[in-house]
Amino acid sequence: MADRPDDPNDPIDPFPTDFPEPPPSRFPPVGEEAASIAGVAADPVDPPSDWNAGADAHDLPLGTKRPGRWKALGQLAFPPPPPADEEVLAARDRRWTSRVILIVAAFMLIFNGASIQNWARQQAPNWFTVTVQQVADVWMTQVSQLGADKPRQGIRETYQDAREARFPGQGPA
Amino acid sequence: MLFPTLAFGIFFLFVYFTSWSLDRENGRRKVFLLLASWFFYAQWDWRFVGLLILSSVLNWGVAALIARNDNATQRKWLVALGVLVNLLILGFFKYYGFFIEQMADLLTRVGWERDLPLLQVVLPVGISFFTFQGISYVVDVHRRTTAPANSLLDVMLLMSFFPQLVAGPIIRASDLLPQFAKSPRLTREAATLGLLLIVWGLFKKTVVASELSVNLVDPVFFDPSAYGAFDIAAAVYGYAVQIYCDFSAYSDMAIGTGLLLGYSFPRNFDQPYRASSMQQFWRRWHISLSSWLRDYLYVPLGGGKRGLWSSSLNVMITMLLGGLWHGAAWTFVAWGALHGGVQVIERLGRAAFGGRKVIPTVVGVLVTFHIVCLGWILFRAETFELAWAMLEGLGRMGPLAVTTPFMLGLIVIGLGMHWLPPRAAEGLAVRLKAAPSLTLGLLVGAAFLLVEAMRPDGVAPFIYFQF
Numbered sequence: 001m002a003d004r005p006d007d008p009n010d011p012i013d014p015f016p017t018d019f020p021e022p023p024p025s026r027f028p029p030v031g032e033e034a035a036s037i038a039g040v041a042a043d044p045v046d047p048p049s050d051w052n053a054g055a056d057a058h059d060l061p062l063g064t065k066r067p068g069r070w071k072a073l074g075q076l077a078f079p080p081p082p083p084a085d086e087e088v089l090a091a092r093d094r095r096w097t098s099r100v101i102l103i104v105a106a107f108m109l110i111f112n113g114a115s116i117q118n119w120a121r122q123q124a125p126n127w128f129t130v131t132v133q134q135v136a137d138v139w140m141t142q143v144s145q146l147g148a149d150k151p152r153q154g155i156r157e158t159y160q161d162a163r164e165a166r167f168p169g170q171g172p173a
Numbered sequence: 174m175l176f177p178t179l180a181f182g183i184f185f186l187f188v189y190f191t192s193w194s195l196d197r198e199n200g201r202r203k204v205f206l207l208l209a210s211w212f213f214y215a216q217w218d219w220r221f222v223g224l225l226i227l228s229s230v231l232n233w234g235v236a237a238l239i240a241r242n243d244n245a246t247q248r249k250w251l252v253a254l255g256v257l258v259n260l261l262i263l264g265f266f267k268y269y270g271f272f273i274e275q276m277a278d279l280l281t282r283v284g285w286e287r288d289l290p291l292l293q294v295v296l297p298v299g300i301s302f303f304t305f306q307g308i309s310y311v312v313d314v315h316r317r318t319t320a321p322a323n324s325l326l327d328v329m330l331l332m333s334f335f336p337q338l339v340a341g342p343i344i345r346a347s348d349l350l351p352q353f354a355k356s357p358r359l360t361r362e363a364a365t366l367g368l369l370l371i372v373w374g375l376f377k378k379t380v381v382a383s384e385l386s387v388n389l390v391d392p393v394f395f396d397p398s399a400y401g402a403f404d405i406a407a408a409v410y411g412y413a414v415q416i417y418c419d420f421s422a423y424s425d426m427a428i429g430t431g432l433l434l435g436y437s438f439p440r441n442f443d444q445p446y447r448a449s450s451m452q453q454f455w456r457r458w459h460i461s462l463s464s465w466l467r468d469y470l471y472v473p474l475g476g477g478k479r480g481l482w483s484s485s486l487n488v489m490i491t492m493l494l495g496g497l498w499h500g501a502a503w504t505f506v507a508w509g510a511l512h513g514g515v516q517v518i519e520r521l522g523r524a525a526f527g528g529r530k531v532i533p534t535v536v537g538v539l540v541t542f543h544i545v546c547l548g549w550i551l552f553r554a555e556t557f558e559l560a561w562a563m564l565e566g567l568g569r570m571g572p573l574a575v576t577t578p579f580m581l582g583l584i585v586i587g588l589g590m591h592w593l594p595p596r597a598a599e600g601l602a603v604r605l606k607a608a609p610s611l612t613l614g615l616l617v618g619a620a621f622l623l624v625e626a627m628r629p630d631g632v633a634p635f636i637y638f639q640f
Contacts, residue, residue, distance in 0.1 A: 090360075093358075093360050096361055097359055100368065100610045100613050104617050104618045104621060107618030111618070112625050115179060119178075151626075152625070159627045164579075
């Protein structure tokens with residue numbers, strides 16, 4: 001019987017036992033649940049204890065490899081980005097190519113400075129070519145102190161020896 | 174401006190970085206590449222840039238008229254006009270002196286000696302290539318195998334694009350115009366292949382071809398009477414290697430440069446000295462020219478549709494004109510006649526044996542190579558007397574004068590290239606594309622340094638520039 005008209009008819013259970021299904025947590029425990037959230041299929045149910053009695057190694061289940069705990073946590077915190085689009089890939093390839101070309105140019109500038117010197121000496125003298133020649137001379141002096149002209153010289157000397165080789169009894173060219 | 178020079182290297186670096194900085198604006202990028210191409214061409218003779226522009230405008234205009242016309246007769250007249258104009262340009266600059274000299278000789282022989290208007294016409298470099306490109310564009314639009322270009326800019330760039338401008342490959346509109354329609358894409362694989370082709374081409378041109386030319390081929394062809402059989406044979410083999418390394422090097426560097434700018438060109442050489450017949454040789458040597466001659470000369474003549482004798486005649490005409498394309502001289506015509514004659518014999522042989530293979534491949538390769546070498550004597554010698562002196566010298570014993578172990582080594586290297594895996598550069602590019610930029614940069618830099626250390630100072634122009 002109710003003392004007041006607005007009292008509920010049924011007394012409130014102080015310790016309820018029947019709860020509705022709670023919503024999925026946004027922060028599940030690390031482990032199997034994390035792996036399933038990260039998009040990795042969970043392993044099938046455990047096989048019976050005698051499952052391998054007559055099994056061949058080739059028949060073993062090839063379930064998807066589960067990522068490690070830390071990797072799963074990492075994937076949870078920092079999900080892998082979606083695949084890059086065409087434009088991003090193209091820009092990446094262009095940058096890579098440009099780096100290769102710049103490295104080649106720098107390499108040649110250091111180890112093949114003699115070519116610039118030779119080129120400048122072959123040009124008709126004018127303000128530009130004389131300036132280039134002077135800069136090239138200074139540059140060659142600097143890089144030769146570091147020994148950067150040695151590889152080119154070494155190859156060239158070996159090559160010249162090969163060029164000058166003659167058959168037995170053959171006169172010089 | 175030659176490919177294997179420092180000046181071209183600086184020019185290319187500027188073009189590369191500027192053009193890719195404009196990659197989002199395809200129209201501006203093409204305008205920049207066109208201006209760069211004109212600058213490149215002007216390094217030979219700036220006056221001929223006007224000829225290049227005129228030729229492009231004419232071909233674009235004729236093709237546009239053909240595309241807008243549905244009347245079959247008018248379309249035929251228009252395509253004939255387009256071809257004629259191109260041939261007139263080529264004929265004036267390349268063959269005027271030759272034909273006037275022949276005419277003067279003929280008139281003298283029949284007793285009508287006259288003073289004909291002899292002119293010293295300067296041959297614009299690459300004219301044979303860009304006029305053939307123009308003809309193929311007009312004819313393809315007429316045949317409806319190629320859509321007309323979207324703009325005059327595309328046709329101008331097609332005919333002026335600097336990597337292929339002066340010595341081919343002869344790139345057709347159907348290959349390049351679709352690539353011009355959208356912003357190009359540079360992939361790691363294409364860039365790696367481009368760099369490898371440039372290094373490989375540099376090696377072939379500056380080390381193999383230059384050395385053989387200066388120290389073996391040129392002295393012997395200058396005065397064959399001063400040398401014995403071994404030197405002359407070495408010079409002939411050396412020239413076979415030299416011309417292959419020279420011309421294929423240009424094609425490789427052109428294809429490589431095009432790839433780095435985002436455009437792909439068709440292959441122009443495919444290990445030609447592996448050919449076991451002359452027909453196969455022309456499927457492997459200067460492929461863009463041989464396929465051009467097939468599609469725009471041999472097929473319109475009737476091709477192989479009207480039987481064996483007709484097709485043999487068509488092959489002969491095609492090869493004679495192909496020879497004349499290489500230069501305004503009877504030695505080139507004789508060279509074409511040799512190649513045409515051998516192909517006719519091969520056709521007759523195949524017909525006689527019902528297509529059965531009667532010559533083993535090894536024998537076929539050796540025989541074909543030596544016929545090609547015989548042709549190279551005609552190709553290299555400026556006169557028939559000189560060619561005959563070379564052949565006579567093959568029977569005269571004498572000490573080795575210019576044939577050194579090094580020269581023989583270069584000949585072996587040049588011929589050995591033909592037995593590398595057929596797509597070695599492409600295979601290597603696939604493997605190297607995954608390398609970090611630093612690794613690949615150092616590898617390519619070391620390869621450049623190796624070639625630069627070996628090459629002689631200075632560089633001779635490419636042989637095919639004169640054509």
